[in-house]
Amino acid sequence: MKKLEKEINEYAKGKVEVLGLRFSSKEEVRKIKEAxxxxxxxxxxxxxxxxxxxxxxxxxxxxxxxxxxxxxxxxxxxxxxxxxxxxxxxxxxxxxxxxxxxxxxxxxxxxxxxxxxxxxxxxxxxxxxxxxxxxxxxxxxxxxxxxxxxxxxx
Missing domain, CATH: 3.30.70.3190 (Alpha-Beta Plaits)
Structure with a gap:
């Protein structure tokens, strides 16, 4: 995940920054979809x-x-x-x-x-x-x- 985070930040420099990228639990995904x-x-x-x-x-x-x-x-x-x-x-x-x-x-x-x-x-x-x-x-x-x-x- 750290490697992907680094690639995103290099590609999108100045536009977006990703910090603490991680997989989400099923419960987190459910909450986001229902919000x-x-x-x-x-x-x-x-x-x-x-x-x-x-x-x-x-x-x-x-x-x-x-x-x-x-x-x-x-x-x-x-x-x-x-x-x-x-x-x-x-x-x-x-x-x-x-x-x-x-x-x-x-x-x-x-x-x-x-x-x-x-x-x-x-x-x-x-x-x-x-x-x-x-x-x-x-x-x-x-x-x-x-x-x-x-x-x-x-």
């Missing part, structure tokens, strides 16, 4: 109705949504409806036909579908609230919270 960590995303979207995006973003703050299993993952996931909460969402940057949003959501939220609506599978979605077609241009996880921490506004 419900909120995630923070940066998502760049495209749209046509700029004036409606502000209202739609504000309508999603602290909102529970329903998400059917997205069409893109139906082949590997059960087709069920999940309830998820959008803890916070804000506009970081806005241009004529695109915006960058910061979204804090419960673990398991399908963010692409939150934006696009996935053909009505996510209700409400940014697209349905804005009355516009929304496309996801970029999506990145920029933070993972502790499941026990108090949720704070971003």
């Amino acid at each position: 419900k960590h909120p995630k923070i995303y940066m998502v760049k979207i495209g749209y046509t109705k700029k004036e409606k995006i502000y209202e739609a973003v504000n309508a999603l703050i602290d909102r529970e949504i329903s998400q059917a299993t997205p069409t893109r993952v139906l082949h590997r996931r059960a087709d069920i409806v999940r309830k998820r909460k959008i803890l916070d969402i804000k506009i970081k940057e806005m241009k004529m036909n695109e915006a960058t949003l910061i979204v804090k959501a419960e673990s398991g939220t399908y963010i692409k579908e939150l934006m696009t609506g996935d053909g009505g599978g996510t209700k409400p979605s940014l697209a349905s609230l804005a009355g516009d077609e929304v496309k996801v241009l970029e999506l990145d996880v920029i933070g993972i919270g502790d499941e026990n921490e108090k949720v704070e506004r971003i």
Whole structure:
């Protein structure tokens, strides 16, 4: 493990550092998989109705949504409806036909579908609230919270 740790640190110098690399027990893996960590995303979207995006973003703050299993993952996931909460969402940057949003959501939220609506599978979605077609241009996880921490506004 020390050799692998050294290789990772040399390869990713300045980007990431691995310390204390070790095998995990089955119990540790189970706890990690069951944990419900909120995630923070940066998502760049495209749209046509700029004036409606502000209202739609504000309508999603602290909102529970329903998400059917997205069409893109139906082949590997059960087709069920999940309830998820959008803890916070804000506009970081806005241009004529695109915006960058910061979204804090419960673990398991399908963010692409939150934006696009996935053909009505996510209700409400940014697209349905804005009355516009929304496309996801970029999506990145920029933070993972502790499941026990108090949720704070971003």
